[in-house]
Amino acid sequence: MSDSTISPFSAALQRGPRPLPLFLEMLQSETADAPDRRAAALAGLRAFQQAPRPPRPPAPAVLARCGRATLHDYGQGAAPGRPVVFVPSLINPPFVLDLAPDNSLLRWLAGQGMRPLLVDWGTPAPADRDQDIDAHVTGLLLPLLDALPEPPVLVGYCLGGTLALAAATLRPVAGIALIAAPWHFAGFGTGARARIAALWQAVEPTCAALGLVPMEVLQSGFWRLDPARTVAKFEAFGTLDPGSAKAQAFVALEDWANAGAPLTYAAGRQLFEGFFGDDLPGSGRWQPGGRPVAPGALACPAIDFVAQGDRIVPARSAAGLPDHHPVAAGHVGMVVGSRAPALLWQPLADWISRVPATR
Secondary structure: OOHHHOOHHHHHHHHOOOOHHHHHHHHHHHOOOOHHHHHHHHHHHHHHHHOOOOOOOOOOOEEEEEOOEEEEEOOOOOOOOOEEEEEOOOOOOHHHHHOEOOEOHHHHHHHOOOEEEEEEOOOOOHHHOOOOHHHHHHHHHHHHHHOOOOOOEEEEEOHHHHHHHHHHHHOOOOEEEEEOOOOOHHHHOHHHHHHHHHHHHHHHHHHHHHOEEOHHHHHHHHHHHOHHHHHHHHHHHOOOOOOOHHHHHHHHHHHHHOOOOOEEHHHHHHHHHHHHHOOOOOOOOOOHHHOOOOHHHOOOOEEEEEEOOOOOOOHHHOOOOOOEEEEOOOOOHHHHOOOHHHHHHHHHHHHHHHOOOOO
8 A cells, every 4th residue: 555545544553653642642731722732733743644754774684693683784895893782772673773874873883994783682572571681681682792703892772781781791892882871770760760660550461461561651651751842843843844854854763763672571571660660770789690780890991971961861870980971962862863973973983993902
């Protein structure tokens, strides 16, 4: 079926925002006293649904595989360089690090002579229900790293940085860089953690029955952190020229944010109860593979790129590494925003180039 034959409502169900009923509920609440704003946001939503989507470039070749997880080689065809393994979050798709041909941290680093490798966690099935976050580290990530000819530099983005810290505790690595990675989950604040706990209490029975935590559950949690901004960005989108670079960048980013595989039930439970509820990492009680993870005790160079003023991953949740680099952007903007090459890409490349060789 072509886009021209899809009704606006059907397109909304397919393209997001997901979950659409919650978005419409927030829209009604946020614009209760402003019908002009509601009309503008709905016009922006319609424009978003109808915007053209160019096909994504094919993913690079798979260098290693472990179960449903794969490791993609963005440095293929170039001179062999040190492997730099990017560990993305479990929550959204990994392609935020390769968002578009002209907005790709990984392809840019490959152009600087580096060998970026990207972990793709794949899509879990209900049969994977007992695979918690620890098992993602020990059963999926570590085997991918073991397939490399030398210890890599690890770069962990968002929750992927939390997992990368565990991997760096369990395997020798040349260095580790964190990008907006949460560690002290108490830093999310009492109010946000209470809302997250209430959300989990409401959805846990359904997730237990499914064996999975649908991404709509996680997305609704993010939206509740800042519902006004969620609505306002669609108001603003309705004013853009659909063919403009700014509009195309918005569509690409929103499609990424509304995509993503579910979490396994055990990973979701550990995230909501163990991380957000009990702050196991920040309190020093997280022991994947039977070993406590202590970011300050790593035996390799380590740096933390911390997003300032970020509502999704607040700066106060960072690991507190001695070598930290404040970035004046939100955690997504520092990776794919218009200023990302100056704010993050170049400083990250410079740091990687200074990591001593391990051979």
